[in-house]
Amino acid sequence: MNITIWNEYRHEQNNPNVAKVYPEGIHTQLADILDAYGYTNVRTATLDEPEHGLSQEVLDATDVLLWWGHKAHDEVNDEIVDRVVKRVLDGMGLIVLHSGHHSKIFRTLMGTTCDLKWREADEKERLWVIDPSHPICADIGQYIELEREEMYGEHFDIPEPDKLLFVSWFEGGEVFRSGCTYQRGRGKIFYFRPGHESYPTYYHHCIQKVIANGVSWATPSNTTKQQYGNVKPLEDITGKEYE
Amino acid sequence: MNITIWNEYRHEQNNPNVAKVYPEGIHTQLADILDAYGYTNVRTATLDEPEHGLSQEVLDATDVLLWWGHKAHDEVNDEIVDRVVKRVLDGMGLIVLHSGHHSKIFRTLMGTTCDLKWREADEKERLWVIDPSHPICADIGQYIELEREEMYGEHFDIPEPDKLLFVSWFEGGEVFRSGCTYQRGRGKIFYFRPGHESYPTYYHHCIQKVIANGVSWATPSNTTKQQYGNVKPLEDITGKEYE
Amino acid sequence: MNITIWNEYRHEQNNPNVAKVYPEGIHTQLADILDAYGYTNVRTATLDEPEHGLSQEVLDATDVLLWWGHKAHDEVNDEIVDRVVKRVLDGMGLIVLHSGHHSKIFRTLMGTTCDLKWREADEKERLWVIDPSHPICADIGQYIELEREEMYGEHFDIPEPDKLLFVSWFEGGEVFRSGCTYQRGRGKIFYFRPGHESYPTYYHHCIQKVIANGVSWATPSNTTKQQYGNVKPLEDITGKEYE
């Protein structure tokens, strides 16, 4: 079980307020979470590394990829985007966090704009559990409360999720589908909203639990590569006259 | 209510066997169907027209677009693909027919390969109704039988449909999700499998009824353009200290 | 197109505050709405009529049934419940309003408790549109705002909706899946949350529009009665030796 955590890693280097919250980068904090949950093969990759740290070799060895990006979506090379998308369709799990909703990878996999409403106003968010039977909601009570977060509001321009797991309430009057799962090809995708760079969201133990649950859920399950293209019949076909 | 029928229109001009079945092109036969169902503003467009017959003006005036393409998917200009995809997200209905599953437009909107198994063997197809409550299945009995069709078989690499309407049985031993609906943005999409160019499928009255039903279902319903981006709060936000 | 509006009609007769809002009963106000939208064959039925106003004859002639009930769910006769459920499975559309979530009919069709959180506190509700492409959301903008309503909160113990159309934000901190569609048998079901008896919710033009849209959507669409039970094969079955 190999996990790769990808982070844009720009805010933390350029903005002292963010650096105070995540001095070693959001990716390091995410790695610490997974480490605490007992995952042993966790590596990180960032935008400014060669190939953004996502060589074909790294991706081939990755079972679940986490993705945090925000202001530099356009700097992600299209070739790398294609590489990641192909690996997801080929079975790699993908956890898209917060502003990753606008990443090329997520938009390509969704086929929609993934636009939404947003606001930075230090407001309260409360994520309500919608499907208590789902393994990603395990050990979460009825809701998660975050004292201050960025607001994301509906309409969120995504395809209807396979499963809707969380809906957020925001102090300013909006709601948002904050936890959504999708199947694409042989890969499983989990979008999870919280995690603005200037708030200590990834230190919240419920948020950590959801992310750990998400990684476990998105792990590929010995899926079989399917056969496509021209095939021979499995049964005899009777030549019939068309009437 | 304006309908545009797009057809690649190559097989009919290059292959005498196809020309015998659709002497004036598949698009003309599809137009005749919709005409018979009382649709009055039906135009056609084909690959070899300027801008493939799909100028911005034409698309802006189109409520539902039907799409039949096969061997020349790559010749469809990327700019026109973008234009069509944007119009779908903006509310235009889209009916994707048969081999249109591999069109750039459908693949972009789905986010997957849309690969499948296929075989040309003059075999029988039987499309079973899966959701008898759905308006697209109106007036169809329990199944539609086609004496000879091309086979498409699972696995069909698409996102889970919002609604699965038909599943096909094939003589050679395969099954296929033959009628699928999707919502993308403010647009409605219906994929309908049958319609290989060398068979008289579009002369079958049940197939015609499903297509007419599909056009009616995919018609935009006074959808409201949603607001995206930065927004002001609708409620007062109390400045709170983060604990 | 025949519509029957069913109302428990107790609050309006026993509670002066409710009588002030709906002097002739909620059913009469709902009938006025549909009348204003041009529906001509609208009848009403109430709990205290013989057979609750829902004889087999009335139901057989009903295309869409609206249901408002609250404190007397237990007084609805089980035989009538069975009759209504059978008609829904047989194609009749069903619009379940507000506290009808706990009616025997809805619970039987859902298979779950349909429990939820609730509170009467004169608080604001804002229903956000989740699927702007859906005909039930036609002509509704981005949200509907109700100055005062009863709160219903998640977790709402229902099966995953076929389509989620509205999510409510409540002033007191909760969210709720306020507009949900389901297919059951050949019938279409729309659950729509707002409409507490002490508030003038059914005088709000957006709420009225959603109800009119819902009736139109739930109208049966020439669905075909399906054949069940023992059937003869449609194809030859080769006697084969089991290995």
Added chain:
Amino acid sequence: MNITIWNEYRHEQNNPNVAKVYPEGIHTQLADILDAYGYTNVRTATLDEPEHGLSQEVLDATDVLLWWGHKAHDEVNDEIVDRVVKRVLDGMGLIVLHSGHHSKIFRTLMGTTCDLKWREADEKERLWVIDPSHPICADIGQYIELEREEMYGEHFDIPEPDKLLFVSWFEGGEVFRSGCTYQRGRGKIFYFRPGHESYPTYYHHCIQKVIANGVSWATPSNTTKQQYGNVKPLEDITGKEYE
């Protein structure tokens, strides 16, 4: 992790042909499968035991229940049905096998008739994988082939599955949604079609793998009991005048 396998256990005692295939009952064969997959706390229960072997104590200690019933659905006591349904809504996983589609338990949880077409004609069934990413399809290739089975055909009168995992092709010309998952309350449900009493279906290693996968998937995941009923607000509610 405690598993209870429930079997009607009548065919095996009354019909020599069935007894030849399952001399110790279908439940014993199912227990052997789970034993081989390493499950240790597996018990069985049958119709003719007191309380059908399903005392409250047994159910409370059961994490996943498997259900095989056929000709004696009516003999299952309504009180026990209620008990099982409540436990499912409370989190217990449920695997419904073959003719269990018509059990009171499944029909109650679905809210529909669960009717279907059927035929006993020693015909071939081929179950195609529809969602290769799903853990229940792990290690299954593209399809499972059964030389002889009873036919179940569409239309299958069920609610739209949360996930459709298998679609069957039958030699006689029908198709069927053979693997379906549902969430109800905090419980997960998996319906799996194959397993007619007169065929050695439960000796087929792929069928065995799917059942083992299903048990693993349906295991409750530390779900949280949700709070329902009247609740206090989490946020201040401003008294507002209604306009």
